[in-house]
Amino acid sequence: MKGFTIRPAAAAVLATLLLVLVAAGATGTGISNNCSRSCGGVEVPYPFGFGVEPGCYLAGFNLTCSHHGKLFLGDGTVPVLDISIPNGTVRINSSLIYLPPGATLRRTGAYQAVVTNSTWGGVALGGPYFLSEGGRNKLVAGGCDIQVLLQGQNGNTISTCAAFCPQIEIANDGGGGFVVDHAGVGCSGVGCCQAGIILGLASYRFEIRQLNGSRTNSAAAYLGIVSSEVSFDPLADSFTRVLPAVLDWTISNGTCSGNGSSPACRSSQSFCANSTALGHGGGHLCYCSAGYDGNPYIPNGCQDIDECSSPDTYPCYGDCKNTAGGYTCQCPAGYRGNASTLNGCKDIDECAEAQPCYGSCINMPGTFHCRCHPGTYGDASQRGGCIMIKQSLTGLTIGLVVSGASILFLLAIVAPFATRKIKLRRIKRLKEKFFKQNHGLLLQQLISHKTDIGERMIITLREIERATNNFDKTREVGGGGHGIVYKGILNLHVVAIKKSKIVVQREIDEFINEVAILSQVNHRNVVKLLGCCLETEVPLLVYEFISNGTLYSHLHVEGPMSLSWNDRLRIMLEVARALSYLHSATSMPIYHRDIKSSNILIDDSLTTKVSDFGASRYIPVDQIGITTAIQGTLGYLDPMYYYTGRLTDKSDVFSFGVLVIELLTRKKPFIYKSDDDDGLVTHFGSLFTEGKLVDIIDPQVMGEENGDVQEVAALGVICTKLKGEDRPTMREVEMALENLRAKSRAISNNTTPGCRNHTLDQAATQGVSRQYTMEEEILLSARFPR
Known part of the structure; x- marks a missing residue:
């Protein structure tokens, strides 16, 4: 099974992407102040513009603002999302190329090719635009077993990536499983791929080569060029075929003059720089000088930046002063060092630098304090300013020592309690944070x-x-x-x-x-x-707490004897009751999505308990299903859900049918392979059709059953039909098993058993050659004796 399918004969897809090259030169016309400078929430700075007013835009930079308030390049075919003067870029909306199933095939060299003509209309030839380089765009593709080559018009390959949908071998781990899902690892080659583009050209050519040709039988793929900031995921619920891309632009195909000037750079604080794009033939852009910001293409467009008002961008941890084209940052009085770094300004130790102090000098942050020595008083900053005090201060000294010792003693007692209280408060805040984070x-x-x-x-x-x-x-x-x-x-x-x-x-x-x-x-x-x-x-x-283990551990034990046939039939019925309840008796239907023997718990009285709702989803009552990322266990997984991603109640019905077959055969669905390399479900259905169930049914069951194994086998075959609409509901399955259980009890209590009911046998057998309608299967369920 594969997670994303496309026809194997995918190769050599030609798609001309009309990005466009080179620019028109700057004109000598004046710049009009009467032009609209926004459309649909997008700012339109000069040299870009729209309308018929002369001087609204530079030649080649005309835009179109539709009556719906949408902005387009040129004649109005490529939507504009954003224009950046400092970066010299335009963000646009780019439509992915879609190769539908059933595309016409033809032989091209060593490959079969699906050819489509897909162009990017609306970008005028000879305009100033070309694909942005430097990792701003990427090649993306979604599909199975394909290699996509991005080429220039001369056939040279510029970028490539490959996407696969691998076959997975599952180890004998007692119920484990694997699902192809690239969401956890990004678009890295499973179901989709992406690669960087380092050469920005005017146009490109795509070639798709099909790999592992014998493994797929339909064609479906997405490919294109999108912005590197876009998360490309063709399996996502919100996947769209219109994604952003980034274009570069230049003012003209000429170069800057020797002094770094150009007629297009009209602000007095601006300069010219030649384009460095590898794939572009020339041209240049204008930039504001260092310390200035704005639009260099209009007079006085570059304005001085007030660096002091933006400390996050221009860090200053001292006294900041703005200057023309820059700023100064100095340490405050009493400090020296580098004020541009945190803690870069260090306090000056005035006492160590011989400041005038003729008493006790105490250094303080940014200043110092000078006072007379103990036993003296006066002005310590003047020589001879301190006068001796006649009286003794011995009593005061003793009092200070005793007070200090008392304070230290109290701190030693209080500190542990304060520390514990702070720790408890921190733990409480962390709990409150997680409680809010987990909603x-x-x-x-x-x-x-x-x-x-x-x-x-x-x-x-x-x-x-x-x-x-x-x-x-x-x-x-x-x-x-x-x-x-x-x-x-x-x-x-x-x-x-x-x-x-x-x-x-x-x-x-x-x-x-x-x-x-x-x-x-x-x-x-x-x-x-x-x-x-x-x-x-x-x-x-x-x-x-359920103490008696899983159904898997009770069923798959060493030796010939396992659960009795009566216990197995009762377990089938109890699981069917639980699923029927979840599907139809709860306030919102709940689909389990991972029914298997290792998720069925058995209590001490051998009563069944369905567990592990980690993959379950609830469905609003007005919906019949939802599209989700594939989740479940290989061997039990509904193939229609696996291929389409659409989860319905019939997905649980399929998994239950596999569980029924597992109880009948004691074979493990996730590792079983027949001599013809068929899985358990396919091999079981074939033996049922040929009347050879004895070749696969557990011998213990054949020795204990009361003639109802054939009907239980028919139920397993019906539940595992390929199409979901051909399977019964869990309510119908529950009713059928109730009837079989009642009949089994009646047979065991009656020495002359009644006639067997072969309705399920006929339904399952005929279902191999033709598909019964749901109405017919409901009638079949209703015929069982009450």
Whole structure:
């Protein structure tokens, strides 16, 4: 299976991108002051302009402002997003080239090529624009098993990248899985790719080469040139085919004069500089001189910068004074050093530099203090200014010493308490920060109208630490790639506390909504969510504790004997009841998205508990499905959801059908391969059609069943049909299993069993050659004896 599919014969795509080269020279016309300088929220500085007023723009820099308030280059085909005079750039909207499925193929050299003519209209030939260099743009492509080459018109390759959709081998790890999803690693070659462009030309040619030709059978791809700041993701929900790109421009195809001047540079504080673009044939730009900012293309356009009003850009940690074209920064009086750096001004030690002081000199920040020695009084800054005091100060000295000792003693006693209080206050602030970061206020708002939930949902970190003995390693009962599960005692109840390793900040809002919804799920076959703690960097979830392990560990044991057939049939029914409840009985339908044997827990009485809602999504009642990033476990994953990204209730039905086949065969879906290299579902369906189920059914089941294995197998085949609309709902599956369970009990209590019902057998067998409608399958379910 692959995460993004395109037809294998993709090669040599020609797409002429009319960027445009070189500029018109500066004219001698005057600059009009009666021109509009904005359109649709975009500032339009000279030499750019629009309208018919003479002097609104320099030749070649005309724009179009539509009556809808949209700004375009030239004749109005390329949308303008932003114009930068200092950078000499124009940001525009660029449409990606789309190669649709079913494109016409032809042989070109050693490759098959899909040829399309895609141009960029609206940029006049001979204009001043060309593709920006220096890493501002990038080549992007989305597809499977393709290599995209960006070439100049002479055929030289300028940039290239390749995108693959690899086949993944899954290790025998007891239920693990893999999903092709490039969102976690960026657009780095899985499903899409990107590469830098270091040569800015007027036009380009694309060539797409198909790789691993035998693996794909349809053509679909996106490619183009976009700004390097754009995050390109063709699998994203909000993916758009119109993305920004960056153009450079020059004033003319001539060079600056020897003294660095040009007729186009009209401000007195401006200068001219030649273009350094590698792929451009010449031209120059105007810049404001150092210490000035503004528009060098208009008279007096470059104005002095007040550096002192922008300390973040022009740091000064002393006395700042603005000057024409610059500024001065000096240390204040009493300090010396470098005032442009933090702590660069050092206090002058006036006492050490022989300042006039004839008593006790005390240096202070920025100044000094001079006073008479003890036992004297007067003016210490004058020679002979201090006069001896006749009386003794021995008593005062003793009093000062005793007072100082008392203060030090009190500080020694108070300091530990003050330190502890500061530490507790810091921990409290950190908890409050994480609580707000994890949208605890939003959760409180969601549950404010449900006091029965609010009283128990939000659990403090102190309670969690007490329940787990401060997350003691001896309390760990499980773990894996998603986090660690601890066993704890909370309010005299044994609970399981899940501590995730990773959380994506953009998914916090959805997480809080799902916590509020899952808290209302109350079903005997669903693990109960008891609450959550939001006072840590990653939220903690608290569930009821199930002590008897997973269905996977009970089913796949060493030796010929495993769960009895009656237990397996009951487990199927209980899982179907739980999924039917989640799909149709909750306030909003909830799709589990990762049903597998390792996510089914078994309690001490062998009652089934569906667990691990980390991948679950709730669906508003007015929608039949949503498009999401693919998530699940290979072997159990619905192929239609895998290929389209559209999640519906039938995705859980497929995973349940795989679980039924796993219970019948004791084979592991994520690693099983037949002699013909078929997966478990495909091989099981083939044997069912040929009437050879005995070749794959668990011998223990064949020895214990009461004649109902064929009907359960038919149910597994129907649930795993390729098209979602051909599968039953979980409610219909639940009803069918209820009937089978009731029939099994009746057979075991009656020495003369009744006639077998072959409706499911016929439905599944005929489904191989033709697809039943949903209405027919509902009728089939309804025929089982009540």
